[in-house]
Amino acid sequence: MAASNPLVKAQRLPFINARSIEILTKSWSYLFLLGLVVYFSLVGTGFFSVRNFSSILTTSTLIMLMSIGQTYVVITAGIDLSIGWTVGLSSVTTARVMRDLAESGNDIAFAMLMGVFAGLLVALIPGLVNGILVARVKVPPFIATLGMFGIVRGAAFLLTDGQQVVRGLSAELREALRGIGNGSLLYYIPDDGFHWFALPPDLPPQQLRVVSQLMPYPVIITALVVIVFAFILARTKFGRHTYVIGGSEEAARRSGINVDRHLLIIYVICGFTAGIAGVLHLFRFTAGAPQAGEAALLSSVAAVVIGGTNLFGGEGDIMGAVVGSLIIAVLQTGLVILNIDSIWQFIVVGVVIIIAVLVNQLQAALERLQSNA
Amino acid sequence: MPEAILAATGVSKHFGGLTAVDAVDFEVSAGEVVALLGDNGAGKSTLIKCISGVYRPEQGQVMFNGEDITHHAPADIRSRGIETIYQDLALAENLDVGANVFLGKEKTRRLFGLIPVTDDNYMREEASGALDELDIHIPSLKQKLVNLSGGQRQAVAIARAMYWNAKLVIMDEPTAALGVPEQRKVLALIRSLREQEIPVILISHTMHDVMAVADRMVVMRRGRIVANIARAEASEELIVRHIVGSAENGESAVII
Numbered sequence: 001m002a003a004s005n006p007l008v009k010a011q012r013l014p015f016i017n018a019r020s021i022e023i024l025t026k027s028w029s030y031l032f033l034l035g036l037v038v039y040f041s042l043v044g045t046g047f048f049s050v051r052n053f054s055s056i057l058t059t060s061t062l063i064m065l066m067s068i069g070q071t072y073v074v075i076t077a078g079i080d081l082s083i084g085w086t087v088g089l090s091s092v093t094t095a096r097v098m099r100d101l102a103e104s105g106n107d108i109a110f111a112m113l114m115g116v117f118a119g120l121l122v123a124l125i126p127g128l129v130n131g132i133l134v135a136r137v138k139v140p141p142f143i144a145t146l147g148m149f150g151i152v153r154g155a156a157f158l159l160t161d162g163q164q165v166v167r168g169l170s171a172e173l174r175e176a177l178r179g180i181g182n183g184s185l186l187y188y189i190p191d192d193g194f195h196w197f198a199l200p201p202d203l204p205p206q207q208l209r210v211v212s213q214l215m216p217y218p219v220i221i222t223a224l225v226v227i228v229f230a231f232i233l234a235r236t237k238f239g240r241h242t243y244v245i246g247g248s249e250e251a252a253r254r255s256g257i258n259v260d261r262h263l264l265i266i267y268v269i270c271g272f273t274a275g276i277a278g279v280l281h282l283f284r285f286t287a288g289a290p291q292a293g294e295a296a297l298l299s300s301v302a303a304v305v306i307g308g309t310n311l312f313g314g315e316g317d318i319m320g321a322v323v324g325s326l327i328i329a330v331l332q333t334g335l336v337i338l339n340i341d342s343i344w345q346f347i348v349v350g351v352v353i354i355i356a357v358l359v360n361q362l363q364a365a366l367e368r369l370q371s372n373a
Numbered sequence: 374m375p376e377a378i379l380a381a382t383g384v385s386k387h388f389g390g391l392t393a394v395d396a397v398d399f400e401v402s403a404g405e406v407v408a409l410l411g412d413n414g415a416g417k418s419t420l421i422k423c424i425s426g427v428y429r430p431e432q433g434q435v436m437f438n439g440e441d442i443t444h445h446a447p448a449d450i451r452s453r454g455i456e457t458i459y460q461d462l463a464l465a466e467n468l469d470v471g472a473n474v475f476l477g478k479e480k481t482r483r484l485f486g487l488i489p490v491t492d493d494n495y496m497r498e499e500a501s502g503a504l505d506e507l508d509i510h511i512p513s514l515k516q517k518l519v520n521l522s523g524g525q526r527q528a529v530a531i532a533r534a535m536y537w538n539a540k541l542v543i544m545d546e547p548t549a550a551l552g553v554p555e556q557r558k559v560l561a562l563i564r565s566l567r568e569q570e571i572p573v574i575l576i577s578h579t580m581h582d583v584m585a586v587a588d589r590m591v592v593m594r595r596g597r598i599v600a601n602i603a604r605a606e607a608s609e610e611l612i613v614r615h616i617v618g619s620a621e622n623g624e625s626a627v628i629i
Contacts, residue, residue, distance in 0.1 A: 235490040237479045240468075244476060247465030254463045255477030256448065314467035 069270030077313025087293025090278025094119030095288025127271020181283030454540030
């Protein structure tokens with residue numbers, strides 16, 4: 001019986017040991033990303049350019065921000081299905097507060113600051129409710145957050161009176177939003193050089209078309225969020241307890257970790273990073289939209305899974321989610337550049353998710369083999 | 374007879390109409406390995422839980438190191454040094470040995486003198502020291518527990534108890550899920566606990582384990598202690614007769 005199992009033979013191969021399995025399964029997504037970039041660069045005209053890479057990074061920020069909080073939740077063996085609409089709720093709230101404050105004669109910078117504040121704050125509410133339902137009422141995360149999916153969706157549309165966008169944002173406000181959402185800390189113009197903060201005002205159109213954004217603001221903001229939450233997860237006691245709960249909730253409880261409070265905070269974090277995504281979405285598209293994050297929800301879960309985070313909990317990291325988000329963004333852009341119908345994007349991303357889960361399972365199987373050897 | 378570290382007197386616990394533990398007197402002395410035996414439902418686990426604080430006995434008193442710990446909270450009893458190692462070991466198998474020895478009590482250091490981060494090297498080294506004391510060697514301390522054998526995991530659970538100054542270790546069926554070589558290692562661990570004067574209460578169905586390490590065998594039946602036998606006077610046959618209840622009737626036991 002044991003001898004007929006092909007995996008048993010594999011363990012005798014010298015290069016397959018616990019360490020190499022771990023390295024391979026951890027780094028396959030990095031290699032896959034690299035392969036995609038190389039492939040699209042070779043076959044897609046215009047793919048390999050600073051301008052395009054900067055655009056891919058900007059595209060990835062929405063999914064990436066959502067996947068940061070999602071990673072925490074998935075490591076505790078949960079899932080948050082509501083954050084797609086939390087993005088919308090936050091985007092709509094921010095837009096309304098900015099509009100109303102600007103309309104009533106406040107300084108536009110003040111209106112924007114208050115709007116951002118309100119958008120981030122409102123995103124904590126669904127997170128808090130999810131947390132209470134999961135941690136205290138013991139509702140399975142899938143069900144609790146599915147309920148919130150509907151509630152937050154409804155709330156977001158109530159705030160726009162059922163419209164697709166928040167109406168009535170002044171031209172001045174839109175211009176200010178665009179300055180950050182589509183702006184960059186550093187620009188590069190061929191044959192001209194580098195410019196900080198803004199482009200020269202009298203730039204001719206033919207030069208405007210070749211401008212590269214070297215540090216778009218949404219990317220910088222997302223990078224900061226990534227660094228902070230990656231650090232918390234990897235290096236702090238809070239991060240460690242997150243893994244303990246994912247590994248064994250019972251062990252966590254017996255070791256004195258306040259599991260309920262910890263889970264609550266994690267769902268709030270998940271709402272929070274979705275809130276940042278919503279605010280940034282408004283800055284980029286200058287329209288508060290309830291459905292801003294709708295399509296990105298499944299992509300954010302996909303990014304987490306592709307990045308090697310185990311849906312059964314206990315394993316994963318933020319860098320994985322970052323790579324997963326980049327893979328999805330590269331696929332989206334690459335397929336467009338190759339002129340392939342965007343419908344294929346769904347199929348390709350779906351295949352990649354399944355590959356990711358298979359790699360995860362292969363790792364688990366090989367690890368079991370190692371421990372039995 | 375050395376002084377008792379743990380002394381339970383007249384402990385009773387009922388569940389509805391069922392008397393799970395019936396006025397039991399139970400003592401453990403320093404450096405003693407006491408096996409607690411009995412058929413399923415004899416009351417072993419209930420008695421242990423009355424000691425570790427999971428259950429509150431309705432009658433009786435539990436004294437530990439001269440202090441009354443009856444009706445204290447489980448966490449309090451643990452912090453006084455009574456460590457229970459359950460079959461599931463309460464380990465996070467997705468983490469390494471250092472993280473598990475320090476589970477919930479992680480050591481931190483200040484990064485740039487400011488931000489508290491987990492001190493993984495310190496925890497790994499301390500864990501390694503605790504394992505050395507038990508004479509257990511784990512090839513790579515960075516390995517996740519899921520990659521270790523059952524006996525090695527058991528060792529990690531015991532090392533954790535010892536590192537946090539356990540003064541009495543209760544083990545529930547520690548060898549039940551293990552292969553024969555692993556069972557031997559766990560028995561060696563129990564002996565090394567005894568050498569360090571840490572008493573052990575061993576709940577086991579495996580007569581071989583009990584005969585190999587226990588200094589004293591306490592047999593429970595229907596909530597009462599029916600036999601308290603020193604190692605020198607014990608035989609497998611005698612113990613089995615007490616477990617099945619034929620010793621009282623003078624019948625000879627059938628060893629299964």
